[in-house]
Amino acid sequence: VVVGAGFGGMSVAQTLRKAPVDVLVLDRNNYNGFWPLLYQVATGIVETQEIAYPVRSLLRKQKNVDFRLANVRAVDFDAKRVMTDSEAIEYDYLVLAGGSATNYFGNDGLAAHTFGLKDVEEADRLRNHILSAVEAAARTDDWNERRSLLTFVIVGGGPTGVELAGQLSMLLHRTMPREFPNLDLGVARVILVNASAGVLESFPANLQAYARRRLDRLGVELRLDQSVTEVEHGVVRLGDGSTLEATTVVWAAGVRACDLAGTIGVSVGRAGRVEVTPTLTLPDRDDVYAIGDMAYLEGFKGGAYPMVAQVAMQQGRVAAKNIVAHLQGRRAKTFSYFDKGQMAVIGRRAAVMDAFGLRLRGVTAWLGWMGLHILYLHGFRNRLIVMLDWLLAYASRTRSAGIITRPEAQTHVERLQTSRQDRAA
Numbered sequence: 386v387v388v389g390a391g392f393g394g395m396s397v398a399q400t401l402r403k404a405p406v407d408v409l410v411l412d413r414n415n416y417n418g419f420w421p422l423l424y425q426v427a428t429g430i431v432e433t434q435e436i437a438y439p440v441r442s443l444l445r446k447q448k449n450v451d452f453r454l455a456n457v458r459a460v461d462f463d464a465k466r467v468m469t470d471s472e473a474i475e476y477d478y479l480v481l482a483g484g485s486a487t488n489y490f491g492n493d494g495l496a497a498h499t500f501g502l503k504d505v506e507e508a509d510r511l512r513n514h515i516l517s518a519v520e521a522a523a524r525t526d527d528w529n530e531r532r533s534l535l536t537f538v539i540v541g542g543g544p545t546g547v548e549l550a551g552q553l554s555m556l557l558h559r560t561m562p563r564e565f566p567n568l569d570l571g572v573a574r575v576i577l578v579n580a581s582a583g584v585l586e587s588f589p590a591n592l593q594a595y596a597r598r599r600l601d602r603l604g605v606e607l608r609l610d611q612s613v614t615e616v617e618h619g620v621v622r623l624g625d626g627s628t629l630e631a632t633t634v635v636w637a638a639g640v641r642a643c644d645l646a647g648t649i650g651v652s653v654g655r656a657g658r659v660e661v662t663p664t665l666t667l668p669d670r671d672d673v674y675a676i677g678d679m680a681y682l683e684g685f686k687g688g689a690y691p692m693v694a695q696v697a698m699q700q701g702r703v704a705a706k707n708i709v710a711h712l713q714g715r716r717a718k719t720f721s722y723f724d725k726g727q728m729a730v731i732g733r734r735a736a737v738m739d740a741f742g743l744r745l746r747g748v749t750a751w752l753g754w755m756g757l758h759i760l761y762l763h764g765f766r767n768r769l770i771v772m773l774d775w776l777l778a779y780a781s782r783t784r785s786a787g788i789i790t791r792p793e794a795q796t797h798v799e800r801l802q803t804s805r806q807d808r809a810a
């Protein structure tokens with residue numbers, strides 16, 4: 386039984402393709418999500434279904450696998466049973482690959498008053514909110530109100546925060562002015578707040594500096610060495626006591642293991658990740674594996690393996706091979722990571738890439754970024770449509786997903802404005 390049909394879980398199922406086993410994949414969603422393009426859903430470049438692919442379609446050619454739409458809430462390790470919302474499912478081997486969730490570090494206010502960007506639902510909600518805020522700005526004559534509606538704060542200077550900030554700034558300053566001729570979008574601000582002194586800090590210093598210059602050129606304001614202590618009623622309070630009035634606040638500053646990791650009664654490490662042995666099993670159970678974002682294993686640059694897709698996929702392959710080895714009475718392999726590197730895109734024709742021994746920036750890195758992301762997307766149709774969307778966004782500066790599909794987003798924006806006014810009064 387494999388819990389989670391993400392990067393890690395699918396890698397397990399597909400590696401077991403020819404093994405003499407029956408595989409059952411469980412996921413609370415019926416799709417496999419390609420999270421690296423979530424920020425493009427949030428900024429209207431691509432549509433939700435282009436970065437999500439039905440699990441059953443992905444597995445349809447594999448004879449020894451079945452899928453069940455199910456939310457797993459507990460595991461009885463002694464009875465070898467997984468408990469879902471509706472049934473108990475027995476297993477011989479279990480792979481936990483439930484991924485991660487947004488980490489608000491126990492601050493309920495941040496969770497309630499900011500937008501996360503962890504799945505298609507959240508990306509879609511954020512896109513609707515951004516579009517609704519700009520529409521509300523076009524309706525009001527009140528300058529203060531307009532400024533707060535057009536101020537977008539993104540917290541977190543990692544790849545997600547940087548990519549979102551760059552694209553959002555382009556949406557506000559290059560795409561929307563043609564669609565809102567009577568709204569002065571020159572007052573729109575995208576502010577990227579980061580607790581440490583730089584952005585993209587896992588990249589080499591020269592690429593970090595390039596990213597900062599590009600963000601600056603795109604008009605993104607950087608607030609570095611600043612933590613966000615409170616967000617409420619459209620007001621963001623920073624560590625130095627200053628405040629920003631913003632109707633949109635995105636939290637991209639923390640990741641922790643999925644909720645399941647905390648509910649199954651196993652030992653967890655930093656960020657609530659399940660501690661595993663180098664062969665990826667739980668310390669006291671050789672029939673239970675944990676992989677990907679959900680698993681905690683040290684061995685990468687003096688710390689734990691990072692929460693990235695390559696780790697999840699490579700761990701999935703090792704877990705699958707170790708299950709077969711266990712069945713055949715062979716020794717299990719320990720996990721060793723082949724680091725393919727990292728990349729991030731910062732707007733038009735600009736990206737940074739620290740991969741395969743190459744340190745690239747600018748157009749070359751941007752082309753490399755596009756090529757690799759298209760390669761890893763599932764399905765010919767999705768690849769084709771995403772390429773067309775990119776071409777459209779690049780050539781005409783329009784976006785394919787500019788429709789408000791959630792009327793409640795407008796009500797939410799109006800409520801925020803009212804509470805901001807009440808507070809000011």
Ligand SMILES: Cc1cc2nc3c(=O)[nH]c(=O)nc-3n(C[C@H](O)[C@H](O)[C@H](O)COP(=O)(O)OP(=O)(O)OC[C@H]3O[C@@H](n4cnc5c(N)ncnc54)[C@H](O)[C@@H]3O)c2cc1C
Nearest residue numbers: 389391392393412413421457483484677678692693694697
């Ligand atoms: C916005 C964003 C951008 C990213 N960009 C990059 C990038 O550029 N490069 C990179 O390498 N990595 C990137 N990542 C990280 C990468 O997506 C993750 O490291 C990777 O998805 C981890 O794979 P996984 O299998 O552990 O989890 P996931 O791929 O998240 O899969 C977990 C699955 O488990 C399911 N699940 C969770 N709980 C339950 C439950 N209780 N019951 C049933 N099913 C459950 C979920 O629905 C999900 O399908 C990004 C992540 C985000 C959010």
